[in-house]
Amino acid sequence: MSPARNARDRRDRNRRPGAPRRTGRPEDLVRRTAFDVIRAVETRDAYANLLLPARLHDRGITGRDAALATELTYGTLRGQGTYDAILALCSDRELRRIDPPLLDVLRLGCHQLLATRIPAHAAVATTVELARAVVGPGQAKFANAVLRKVATRDLPAWLEIAAPADELGRLSVSYSHPRWIVSALRDAVGPAEVEDLLAADNARPRVTLVARPGRAELAELVAAGAEPAPYSPYAALLAEGDPAAVPAVREGRAAVQDEASQLVALALAGAPVEGADTRWLDLCAGPGGKAGLLSALAAGRDARLLGCDVQPHRAELVRRAVDARAGVVVADGTAPAWRPGAFDRVLVDAPCTGLGALRRRPEARWRRGPQSLAELGPLQRRLLATALDAARPGGVVAYVTCSPHLAETRVVADDALRDRSDITALDAPAALAAVTAGELPPVAVAGTPYAQFWPHRHGTDAMFLALFRRTP
Numbered sequence: 001m002s003p004a005r006n007a008r009d010r011r012d013r014n015r016r017p018g019a020p021r022r023t024g025r026p027e028d029l030v031r032r033t034a035f036d037v038i039r040a041v042e043t044r045d046a047y048a049n050l051l052l053p054a055r056l057h058d059r060g061i062t063g064r065d066a067a068l069a070t071e072l073t074y075g076t077l078r079g080q081g082t083y084d085a086i087l088a089l090c091s092d093r094e095l096r097r098i099d100p101p102l103l104d105v106l107r108l109g110c111h112q113l114l115a116t117r118i119p120a121h122a123a124v125a126t127t128v129e130l131a132r133a134v135v136g137p138g139q140a141k142f143a144n145a146v147l148r149k150v151a152t153r154d155l156p157a158w159l160e161i162a163a164p165a166d167e168l169g170r171l172s173v174s175y176s177h178p179r180w181i182v183s184a185l186r187d188a189v190g191p192a193e194v195e196d197l198l199a200a201d202n203a204r205p206r207v208t209l210v211a212r213p214g215r216a217e218l219a220e221l222v223a224a225g226a227e228p229a230p231y232s233p234y235a236a237l238l239a240e241g242d243p244a245a246v247p248a249v250r251e252g253r254a255a256v257q258d259e260a261s262q263l264v265a266l267a268l269a270g271a272p273v274e275g276a277d278t279r280w281l282d283l284c285a286g287p288g289g290k291a292g293l294l295s296a297l298a299a300g301r302d303a304r305l306l307g308c309d310v311q312p313h314r315a316e317l318v319r320r321a322v323d324a325r326a327g328v329v330v331a332d333g334t335a336p337a338w339r340p341g342a343f344d345r346v347l348v349d350a351p352c353t354g355l356g357a358l359r360r361r362p363e364a365r366w367r368r369g370p371q372s373l374a375e376l377g378p379l380q381r382r383l384l385a386t387a388l389d390a391a392r393p394g395g396v397v398a399y400v401t402c403s404p405h406l407a408e409t410r411v412v413a414d415d416a417l418r419d420r421s422d423i424t425a426l427d428a429p430a431a432l433a434a435v436t437a438g439e440l441p442p443v444a445v446a447g448t449p450y451a452q453f454w455p456h457r458h459g460t461d462a463m464f465l466a467l468f469r470r471t472p
């Protein structure tokens with residue numbers, strides 16, 4: 001054994017387990033940072049999109065190194081299902097018998113080998129080094145053996161071997177989505193488009209900004225390097241860079257907000273109501289994306305938005321997002337303090353599985369199982385019922401989810417229509433067309449009055465919208 005290796009192994013033995021190795025090579029810190037975030041996502045239920053920027057900042061990682069850390073973190077989390085199927089073929093140990101931190105290191109190695117331009121020898125060497133640092137020299141040998149096998153084929157060749165023959169299994173492994181999600185998405189979008197949808201879920205979305213009306217101009221965002229987005233008159237797309245570098249975003253006059261999220265709020269605000277139109281409610285407002293837009297629109301029309309959220313810290317985020325005239329309360333939306341019929345427009349953006357935002361939250365697909373639908377269903381129905389009660393006769397209610405799953409979209413809306421005689425459904429695609437700047441690709445849910453956005457069709461999150469009017 002070389003003296004250098006001897007000395008390194010001695011250091012390894014003396015080092016506190018888990019402490020970052022300080023080799024002085026920036027790429028080691030980049031990989032270590034990606035690994036730390038991936039571990040935190042798994043062990044602490046952390047959100048990668050919140051934790052990663054904080055770690056990059058703390059560790060002084062910027063520029064190309066920050067871009068690499070982001071690619072490695074998001075790519076590994078996103079590709080986990082594919083990489084596990086490949087690792088299972090390359091390891092003589094069952095995956096469930098591999099130390100979880102080591103398994104994360106191997107996934108990170110797989111991503112570098114199969115989905116980046118990092119040369120194979122560098123990907124293996126740096127990943128083995130990472131394994132040595134986080135799980136010790138013994139395990140590093142195992143990592144080396146596994147990754148050398150992974151390096152013998154490229155991704156398409158591995159998929160030929162690793163993907164099961166049945167269609168659901170093939171899609172699940174090839175596009176790294178759990179089977180139950182593939183099945184649900186296929187039910188919602190149909191077999192002809194499901195593969196495009198799964199591919200779109202794996203593409204990194206551009207950052208979409210909203211210029212809050214009356215507080216910022218679209219032109220300001222364009223001047224800061226964004227380009228106008230195709231559908232929402234208030235949206236601009238940022239090619240790259242930190243949104244916080246845009247002055248209007250820093251000042252809270254603009255914000256990051258998906259375009260479909262903007263459009264469903266605009267459709268609610270644009271639906272015609274007769275008579276008074278001054279009291280608006282956002283029943284599930286945190287963290288305040290739609291409330292920020294609605295309150296700005298309300299202020300321009302002499303109306304006032306009340307934002308409500310059951311979680312105090314999320315209500316606080318709403319407070320920071322809304323116009324000064326808006327009110328914010330911490331309250332359980334299923335047991336409201338306001339009198340029935342108190343509002344002219346009501347939004348219920350219900351808690352849901354979030355299957356419509358897999359592009360932005362790569363880890364979300366591994367976090368929930370199909371049982372979460374059973375937990376969320378009753379809450380979604382109660383919140384929609386409160387929202388409908390809160391609207392006055394003639395008032396409008398939008399039921400929105402960031403999910404296309406039929407059980408939390410169409411079925412919830414259909415149940416409300418079946419159970420109540422005091423509501424009618426409005427034509428949601430027509431309401432969207434009325435507030436859209438450009439030509440919107442089809443959003444209609446066949447045979448229903450509802451609308452569904454899709455990442456592969458619209459380049460947005462998969463947001464669902466049902467619009468109702470209270471009848472006397």
Ligand SMILES: C[S@@+](CC[C@H](N)C(=O)[O-])C[C@H]1O[C@@H](n2cnc3c(N)ncnc32)[C@H](O)[C@@H]1O
Binds near residue numbers: 290311331350402
């Ligand atoms: C999908 S998020 C809303 C997103 C928000 N409309 C936006 O655009 O930023 C759902 C929100 O509902 C809140 N929530 C969950 N149960 C609730 C309840 N019983 N009453 C009120 N809010 C609730 C959650 O805390 C969460 O902030």
